[in-house]
Every structure is written in C-alpha cells, then in structure tokens.
Amino acid sequence: MAEQVQTSLRVAVIGGGIAGSTAALHLAEQGIDVTLIEQSDGLVNGPPICHLHAGGNLYREISQQQCTALLKQSIETVRLFPYAVNARPTVIATPLTDSNEPDALLPRLSVIKQSYQSLVSQDPLNAVLGEPDQYYSQYSREQLEALRDHKQPNNPSSHDDWMIPFAQFVDLDKLKYPVVVVQEFGLSVFRLAASVTLTLEHHPHAHLKMGCRLEDARYENNQWHLTYQPKQGEKQHVVVDYLVNATGYKTGTIDDLTKQSQKRFVEFKSAFITHWENTGIHWPEVIFHGERGTPQGMAQLTPYSNGYFQVHGMTESITLFDKGLVASEAPSSQPRLPSDLEAKITQGWPEMAIQQRTQNAIEHMTQHIPTFSKASVGGKPLFGAQQIPGEDPSLRVADVSFTQNNYARIELVKASSAYQAARKIKQQLQDLSSAEQTLTASEMSSRITIEQAHPYLSTLSLEKIEMRAKALARDRGYPEALAIQTGTASDS
Numbered sequence: 001m002a003e004q005v006q007t008s009l010r011v012a013v014i015g016g017g018i019a020g021s022t023a024a025l026h027l028a029e030q031g032i033d034v035t036l037i038e039q040s041d042g043l044v045n046g047p048p049i050c051h052l053h054a055g056g057n058l059y060r061e062i063s064q065q066q067c068t069a070l071l072k073q074s075i076e077t078v079r080l081f082p083y084a085v086n087a088r089p090t091v092i093a094t095p096l097t098d099s100n101e102p103d104a105l106l107p108r109l110s111v112i113k114q115s116y117q118s119l120v121s122q123d124p125l126n127a128v129l130g131e132p133d134q135y136y137s138q139y140s141r142e143q144l145e146a147l148r149d150h151k152q153p154n155n156p157s158s159h160d161d162w163m164i165p166f167a168q169f170v171d172l173d174k175l176k177y178p179v180v181v182v183q184e185f186g187l188s189v190f191r192l193a194a195s196v197t198l199t200l201e202h203h204p205h206a207h208l209k210m211g212c213r214l215e216d217a218r219y220e221n222n223q224w225h226l227t228y229q230p231k232q233g234e235k236q237h238v239v240v241d242y243l244v245n246a247t248g249y250k251t252g253t254i255d256d257l258t259k260q261s262q263k264r265f266v267e268f269k270s271a272f273i274t275h276w277e278n279t280g281i282h283w284p285e286v287i288f289h290g291e292r293g294t295p296q297g298m299a300q301l302t303p304y305s306n307g308y309f310q311v312h313g314m315t316e317s318i319t320l321f322d323k324g325l326v327a328s329e330a331p332s333s334q335p336r337l338p339s340d341l342e343a344k345i346t347q348g349w350p351e352m353a354i355q356q357r358t359q360n361a362i363e364h365m366t367q368h369i370p371t372f373s374k375a376s377v378g379g380k381p382l383f384g385a386q387q388i389p390g391e392d393p394s395l396r397v398a399d400v401s402f403t404q405n406n407y408a409r410i411e412l413v414k415a416s417s418a419y420q421a422a423r424k425i426k427q428q429l430q431d432l433s434s435a436e437q438t439l440t441a442s443e444m445s446s447r448i449t450i451e452q453a454h455p456y457l458s459t460l461s462l463e464k465i466e467m468r469a470k471a472l473a474r475d476r477g478y479p480e481a482l483a484i485q486t487g488t489a490s491d492s
Contacts (some may be wrong), residue, residue: 006403007431008033009032009033009241009242009243009245010033010034010035010239010240010242010243011029011033011035011240011241011242011244011429012028012032012034012035012036012037012224012226012238012240012242012243013034013035013036013037013244013246014037014214014243014245014246014247014254015037015038015245015247015248015250015254016036016037016038016040016042016043016044016045016208016210016246017043017044017045017046017246017247017248018044018046018049018192018196018285018412018415019246019248019410019411019412019416019418019421020038020247021036021043021044021193021196021197021200021246022042022080022418022419022421022422023129023194023198023244023246023410023418023421023422023425024036024196024206024332025061025073025196025199025200025203025206025257025422025454025457026419026422026423026425026426026453026454027205027422027425027426027429027454027464028200028203028205028206029199029203029205029259029453029454029456029457030426030453031205032205032426032429034205034206034207034209035207035209035240036200036206036207036208036209037209037212037226037228038180038208038209038210038211038212039211039212039213040211041210041211042193042210042212042472042475042476043193043196043197043200044189044192044193044196044197044249045193045384045476046249046384046385046386047248047249047269047271047382047383047384047385047386048189048269048310048312048381048382048384049184049189049192050186050187050188050189050193050269050271050287050310051090051184051186051187051300051302051381051412052074052077052078052085052184052185052186052187052416053070053416054070054071054075054078054129054183054184054185054416055067055068055070055071055073055074055109055112055135055183055184057092057105057109057112057180057182057184057287059089060100060104060105060289061394062112062394062447064108067108067111067112068111068112068115070414070416071112071115071116071119071419072112072115072119073414073416073417073419073420074129074184074185074384074416075116075119075128075129076416076419076420076437076450077125077187077415077416077418077419078128078129078185078242079125079126079128079449079450079451080419080450080457081187081191081192081195081455081463082128082216083191083195083460083461083462083466083485084188084192084195085185085187085188085487086163086185086186086187086188086303086304086463086485086486086487087185087186087187087487088156088185088186088282088283088284088285088303088486088487089159089162089181089182089184089185089284089285090180090181090182090183090184090185090202090284090285090286090287091162091163091166091179091180091181091284091285091286091287092105092169092179092180092181092287093175093179093180093189093286093288093289093291093368094175094176094179094288094289095174095175095176095288095289095290095296095368096174096175096176097174097290097296098176098289098290098291098296099291100289101176101178102177102178102179102180103178105180106138106180107379109135109136109180109182111209112135113132113133114133114137116129116132116135117132117133120132123471125449125450125451128185129183129185132159134159134182134183135182136180136181136182136183136187137159137180137181137324138178138179138180139163139177139178139179139180139181139342140177140178141172141175141177141484142231144163144166144167144172144179145167145172145419147160147163147164147167147168148164148167148168148443149328150164150167152164152165152235152280152281152282154280158445159181161282162181162257162282162284163181163284165278165281165283165284165477166283166284168288169278169370169371169372170286170368170369170371171367171368171369171370174367174368176486181284184240184285185487186285186302186303186486186487187415188469188482188483188485189382189482190469190472190473190478190482190483191465191469191471191483191485192415193469193472194465194466194469194472194483195457195460195465197468197472198460198464198468199454199456199457199460199467203456207350209228209230209236211230211231212228212229212230212231212236213228213229214226214227214254214257215227215228215235216230216257217243217254217257217258219258219405219406219407222241222406223239223240223241224239224241224242224243224405224406224407225237226238226239226240226243232475241406242406242407242408242429242432243258243406243407243408244407244408244409244410245253245258245407245409245410246259246409246410248384248385248386248387249266249337249345249384249385249386249387250266250334251264251333251409251411252266252328252333252334252387253333253334253385254409255264255333255334255409256332256333256334258405258407260333260403260404260405260407261331261333262328262333262389262401262409263327263328263333263335263389263390263391264327264328264335264387264388264389264390264411264459265320265325265326265327265328265335265387265388265393266325266326266335266337266339266385266387267325267326267385267386267388268321268324268325268326268337268344268345268383268384268385269319269320269321269324269383269384269385269386270318270319270321270381270382270383271300271302271310271311271312271319271381271382272310272311272312272318272357272358272359272361272377272381272382273308273309273310273358273375273378273379273380273381273382273478273479273482274308274309274310274311274358274361274362274377274378275307275308275309275375275376275377275378276307276309276372276374276375276376277307277374278307280489281309282303282486283301283303283309284303285300285301285302285303286300286301286368286369287299287300287388288300288368290314292314292320293314293315293316293320294315295315297313297314297315297318297319297320297364298312298313298314299312299313299314299364299365299367299368300312300313300314301365303486304479304481304482304484304486305481305484305485305486306479306481306484308378308379308479308481308482309375309378310363310382310482311358311361311362311364311365311366313360313361313364315360315364317357317360318357318360318361319363320339321359322340323341324337324341325393326338327391327457327481335387337385339364341385341480344383345383345384345385348380349381349383350382354377354380354381355377356474357381358376358377358378358381358388360483362375362376374418378479379477379479380477380478385413386412386413387411387413388411388413389401389422398411398412398413398417399412399418399420399421399424400420400421400424400425401410402428406427406432407427410425423491428450441447462485466483466484466485469483470483470484
C-alpha cells in the first residue's frame with residue numbers, strides 16, 4: 001500500500017452519484033480528508049449507466065475530438081473499476097430507413113484505432129479493450145449469412161463468435177452494409193455502486209454522510225461552512241477548505257446556494273428492462289442507428305445475464321420525453337423539469353407507464369429483431385436526469401469546471417468522464433497547497449499506475465463486489481441479473 005502523507009486539507013463532496021463517489025474515492029485514496037454528503041441512502045443512483053463509450057461510436061454527430069477523449073477516459077475507467085465492466089463488444093448497424101451510410105463511420109474508426117494503439121504504446125496496461133489491431137471489424141451481408149450456421153462457443157472470444165447471434169436473429173434484409181463491431185464494453189451501474197461503496201464505507205480518509213441534505217453553504221475566511229440536515233436528528237455543521245458540487249441534475253441548486261452561476265441543460269431519460277429467453281446465447285450489445293426523436297430513432301440492446309436486456313429507443317414514446325430537455329433560465333442555474341418528470345424521479349413510476357413504455361421499447365426492437373416480440377417486462381425502468389453544461393445540448397464529453405472560492409462542479413454527460421474529473425480536482429488541490437502534502441508519496445512519482453494509486457479499491461475481489469451489487473439491485477427493486485458480470489469466461 002502506498003505510504004500516506006498526512007495533510008490537514010479538508011474537502012466536502014456534495015452528491016454521491018458516479019461523479020461524487022469517484023471524486024471522493026480518488027481523493028481519499030491520496031490521503032485527503034473527504035466528507036461525502038448524499039441525500040439518498042445509497043451511492044451511484046441516477047441516470048441509466050450501461051455503456052462504456054470507448055470511442056463514442058453511438059454518437060455519429062459528435063466531433064472526432066470528443067470520440068478520442070471518450071476513448072482515453074473509458075480506458076482509465078476500465079483500469080479503475082475493472083470489475084464493473086461487462087467485456088463484450090458492441091455492434092453498430094445502419095438500417096435501410098436511416099439517411100446515413102455505414103461507410104461514413106470508417107474513417108473515424110480508423111483514427112480511434114490509431115489513438116488506441118498510441119495509448120497502448122505509451123503504457124501497455126492501457127490494452128484493456130483487447131489488441132489495438134482488433135479494435136473494430138467490418139462484416140458484409142455474405143459474411144453474416146455464413147455465420148448463421150455456426151454454433152456459438154460457450155466463451156466467445158473473437159468478433160466472429162460474438163456476431164453469431166446477430167447473424168441468426170437480426171433481419172439482415174433491413175440493413176445497410178458493412179455492419180461494424182467495435183470494442184466498446186458495457187458497465188454495470190450496480191457493480192460500480194458496489195465498488196465505490198465498499199471502498200469508501202471503511203476508508204480512513206472518507207466520511208460518509210448518507211441520508212443528509214445540504215441546507216446552507218457560506219464561504220468565510222477561505223473556508224466553506226456547511227450545514228446539512230440528516231433524515232433524523234438535528235442539523236449538523238462541518239467546515240472544509242474546498243467544496244465539490246457533484247449533485248447530478250440538481251447541480252444548479254448548489255450553484256444557486258453558493259452563488260456560483262452556470263448555464264446548463266438537464267435531460268430526463270429512461271431505459272427499460274426486458275426479459276427475453278435465449279438460453280446459452282451470449283449477445284453483444286447492439287446499436288441500430290436512427291435519427292433521434294423520430295419513430296426510427298436509435299435502438300440500443302444491452303445484454304445482461306439470465307435473459308435480461310436493457311433497451312433504449314431514442315423516440316419520445318420510449319427513452320425521450322416531451323419537454324424532457326430543459327435549459328436553465330436566469331437568475332437560477334437550475335433547469336426546471338416538468339412536474340410529471342420530476343415526480344418520476346422523486347416518487348417513482350406509475351405501473352401503467354412502466355408497462356406501456358416497456359412494451360413500446362419491445363416493439364421498437366422487434367422491427368430489427370423479429371423474435372424479440374416474445375420479450376416481456378423485466379422490471380422497473382432505469383431512469384434519471386443528466387446535466388449538460390453550457391449551451392450545446394449535443395455535448396457528450398464534460399467533466400469539471402472551477403470557479404473562485406475553492407469551488408469545483410463536476411458535470412458528467414458520460415460516466416466514463418468521472419475519473420478524469422477526479423484527477424483534475426486532485427491537481428487543483430495540489431496547486432492550491434503550499435506544500436505538496438495533498439498527494440501520497442508514491443503518487444508523486446510518474447511511474448505510479450492507476451491501480452497502485454487506489455490501494456483500498458484494488459484489494460476488492462469480483463466475488464465481494466458482485467455480492468454487494470446483487471444486494472444493491474434487490475434493495476433498489478431491480479433483478480439481480482443486472483449485477484452479475486457478463487461477457488467474460490466467468491459468465492459461462
């Protein structure tokens with residue numbers, strides 16, 4: 001374990017989602033005293049996290065720069081949270097109804113592949129997505145038809161192995177070619193939650209204040225004086241040197257409280273849990289591209305264990321919602337969602353809405369995979385609201401911004417940006433410190449690895465993480481299957 005350097009620096013992180021939990025974990029692992037204040041009873045709740053955007057291939061509209069940034073951040077995320085990953089590839093298919101051509105993706109894929117090769121050359125430990133020369137593959141109609149008669153092995157390893165169920169179940173007549181498969185993996189929100197919870201709950205430098213709501217924050221004499229209200233008992237006070245706002249879609253409320261204004265969007269989204277019996281088949285993730293917001297919007301099939309699948313459909317009858325994208329309006333930094341969407345977050349979903357939207361998702365996927373019509377509702381939706389900083393609602397890469405008064409706000413659009421935000425905050429703390437006491441002794445060495453920099457996290461086993469993840473899934477009302485690792489030999 002890295003030798004810790006003691007420091008009197010104190011940090012408060014408001015919000016225990018993936019952003020706040022990762023920041024608190026990273027700082028605590030560096031020997032920094034962190035108080036994490038979270039309103040709910042658990043860590044890493046919020047918008048559905050299911051996909052590691054290692055190249056950004058779900059988003060044809062974003063820049064090449066954003067794609068390579070997502071690749072680097074995703075590699076760091078896999079190294080930080082290896083047991084949260086479902087290591088199976090993602091298939092990118094273009095339907096005949098789509099106005100774009102699949103060939104348009106290839107130049108960008110070539111650049112991402114080169115970027116991956118460069119990252120692996122810099123550090124062989126970055127090779128977490130497989131061999132760089134196998135980052136993506138193309139499949140013609142003829143190649144897919146040839147795979148139809150193959151039997152998938154128990155532990156698929158090659159792209160051909162993973163493409164067998166796609167070739168057998170997808171309506172190939174409705175696609176343009178080539179179809180592309182890329183090494184973009186899945187993420188389990190429950191194993192992420194378990195990883196940070198197990199690390200922080202007994203960490204000597206972390207102080208978890210669960211079920212507590214921040215009520216006041218005043219900056220006086222170069223310190224933040226915070227008041228928070230537990231669910232039971234009297235108000236509590238804490239004084240810290242640095243404040244991190246990581247409250248997810250409620251980031252604007254803390255900006256208002258602390259008088260740190262920022263323009264932003266908030267978007268409510270949902271994904272739907274289905275159950276589809278196909279015993280013994282290992283599915284890749286599958287994306288059918290389409291124009292967002294139209295009846296032919298993108299369809300995303302995310303596999304879990306035991307026949308459970310998460311489905312996104314980028315239409316207003318499935319994942320998107322009427323008036324679900326809202327912008328902040330002066331003088332407040334907090335966008336206001338319609339009351340019915342706010343009620344879904346705070347009070348839960350009406351059963352009729354769950355049934356209807358899940359059925360809509362099943363029908364949307366059935367146009368590409370006909371036998372998916374046999375799928376049924378598998379549980380309540382994964383849902384929440386994500387913030388998008390600034391004035392560009394198409395932004396997909398964001399992490400942290402800094403203002404005056406020792407204040408930072410983390411605003412993630414994708415979960416894979418969380419670790420980069422945490423590292424930037426640590427660097428900011430180092431810059432503010434007159435002596436380099438915010439770092440561990442070995443973290444100051446350029447040879448330290450991500451794994452070595454997180455000694456408490458690195459001691460966790462898959463078995464321990466998965467056990468806690470299953471408990472979290474049950475406690476939150478979801479099938480245990482969403483917590484089980486898939487896509488690797490351990491899933492056989």
